[in-house]
Amino acid sequence: MRLIQGKRACMMAICTASALFPYASATAQASPVVTIESGTLQGVADDGVLAFKGIPYAAPPVGQLRWQAPQPAPAWKGVRQADQYGHDCMQEPFPSDAAPLGTQPAEDCLVLNVWKPAHNVSGKLPVMVWIYGGGFVNGGSSPSVYDGSQFARQDVILVSFNYRVGRFGFFAHPALTKENPDGVLGNYGFMDQIAALQWVQRNIGAFGGDAENVTLFGESAGGFSVHTMLTSPLAKGLFHKAIIQSGGGRTSIGGGRYLQSPSASGLPSAEDVGLAFAAKNQISGTDEKALAALRALPAETVTDGLNMMTMNDPTYSGPFLDGKLVTAEPQDIYRAGEGMSVPLLVGATDMDIGFPPQVKNMQEALAPLGKPQYQQAVQAYNPDGKYSAQEVAQMLASDQMMVEPARFAARMATAQGQPVYAYRFAYVADSMKSEWQGAQHATEIPYVFNTVQARYADALTESDKAMSAQVQQYWVNFAKTGNPNAAGLPNWPVYDAKSDQILLFSANGAPQTAAVTDPWQTRLDLIENLFK
Missing domain, CATH: 3.40.50.1820 (Alpha/Beta hydrolase fold, catalytic domain)
Structure with a gap:
């Protein structure tokens, strides 16, 4: 979703730390300041709300970290300014988006934002974590309609975050499988969502939030993502209530695609789709050389015009069944009496x-x-x-x-x-x-x-x-x-x-x-x- 022409992310090898991270000295304005596991943050106070934006929750997924699970965010010294959104994830926005991005998309994008009330509150505050939609090819946390200030004014801490979309977020290739044969493969966007939820568990207490009262909510692809988090064994215990807005409830957007074998309906495997994308870019083979060539492709080439209007491209897989993070379609898990382990609010327009x-x-x-x-x-x-x-x-x-499907989800949870x-x-x-x-x-x-x-x-x-x-x-x-x-x-x-x-x-x-x-x-x- 979003129409801002994507530019190539700054390459890790030639970007300095100061270019990637804007810092202030430790003697900068003392308030509002919060210290988390990676370092100290300087937020912004505005009309009763404290906002902390662009907080890295994982390392930049560039270079050798393209198509890998999110890695720990690097620590910093001094006080990091958290007054602006970080880059939304690399994509090709489109003109009719009702929630246009507020930043330039880039591959270095794994950041989150926190809004909290400025006044002192007794006890820990409930936390809401937002997952944006966009068909898994568009979307970001910077649109103005996703601003969390009004939640903070009602004594709720609002967290939003970016996750990888398009081929950066959902991609498989035999060379990737060989590189990490025992790991979780392919659904990097979902891995980012889990990493963000884990960050909340470790750090939200520093903002006054209750890590034991987290509500996960999302719309469209964000709603489908909530279903994924409800049904994934890797997300268990990371949230305590769920809200699903226009997020289906029976099948995934990917339509039941598998990592290494075709589906019963004839969908090629995610690996075969990855091979087709590689061939389109004159990359052959399934060895380390092929993988290095794929990782060396410019970000714009990986995007290749993919967005909500072009997402049926045969060289893009979307989310798929990887066997570890995504183990089955939601309806199959729900029918087995599993997955719906939290209170639920669900519906559609x-x-x-x-x-x-x-x-x-x-x-x-x-x-x-x-x-x-x-x-x-x-x-x-x-x-x-x-x-x-x-x-x-x-x-x-x-x-x-x-x-x-929303009614089905309601009935399954009940x-x-x-x-x-x-x-x-x-x-x-x-x-x-x-x-x-x-x-x-x-x-x-x-x-x-x-x-x-x-x-x-x-x-x-x-x-x-x-x-x-x-x-x-x-x-x-x-x-x-x-x-x-x-x-x-x-x-x-x-x-x-x-x-x-x-x-x-x-x-x-x-x-x-x-x-x-x-x-x-x-x-x-x-x-x-x-x-x-």
Whole structure:
């Protein structure tokens, strides 16, 4: 996601420490200062919030560290200035991104940011850790809509971080397997996420945070990542509650690709995809020489125009089943009664993302549901006949990719004895009501962060502000206690599969949000039958 032309990262061999790390002397302004395992940080105070940005949580993944698991961040002497975002990870942004990057993408990008309240607080503060979306090919922690200040003002510590995307984050090749035959391979972006969570466990206490009360949350690819963290044996115990926003819940974005063998559906292995990328760059062989040539490729060549608009490139694998970090698809782990070990808040938008084929008529639009269900499907998706065939196809694709899988995740967590709160976000900003028939994918994010001013600027209305305050309050309450409810908010009941009640963030705005039996119950039942 993000349109800033990527430039080649500064090569480790020719960059000085002072170029990579801006430092101040130990005699610089004394406050706000925090000392962590790597050294001392000088943050910035602004309107009741202390922010520390661009903190390295791992070594720069450049040179010989390209396509390796994240290594420990180097220590520094003196006081490091933490007043600016570090580089977002190397990528090719695209023009229509609603959360444009605020930095120049680069390969040296494994940094995180922390926001905390400036006032003294008794006791340790709850922590929320954000994972951005972007299809695993775009995204970063610098967009203004991801600013954590409003969470800090409600006595929550907000942590955001960068993880490698595209071919830097998800890449396999036989030479890499030979180099590290017993290690975790390929899904470097997920390894970065685990490393960031481990950093939080070791260091968040220095900021006043409670390492035993960490809520992991993410949207789109970030939501899919939360599912990965819930189901990976390598992430166990690193967080204590989870929020999944439009993150599926059944299958991964990678579609069940394997490290070394083709999938049952015919997907080539991740290693074969890596070989295809190498061949495109006139690199042959599977030995150390081939690997050295791959690591010597300029960052722009590795990116090769890959972004959300071009991510189906046959020389890019995306996330895959590596056997150690990613061991199975989420739905298979959940059906086995595993994975859902924490309280969960989960949902999607009412016009979420999906990728339908082009259709000519309603029969084609509803064909995936089967002929015997056709009349029932028409009643579920288009009872008044007001939608075109293509619009219905889009609704069905959205339900398959995001809406029904969110319900599935809620049911699986409930079955494992976890408290679950399910929602659907239907609110549309007043300035967009003439353009959108419902809430588009990712449009809930500025409401969750209460950064609607950054998103809508002068077009922001009082209704937009009220909805934003209400949404964030639910998220904050859940992070603090595992229950989103509090006095003054419409009641959000614990999810139960029989009653199928969700909290509907109403298109009419706050405070009319209310718990209802899911009005899409019938159409989601039809989708559920497909997965069965």
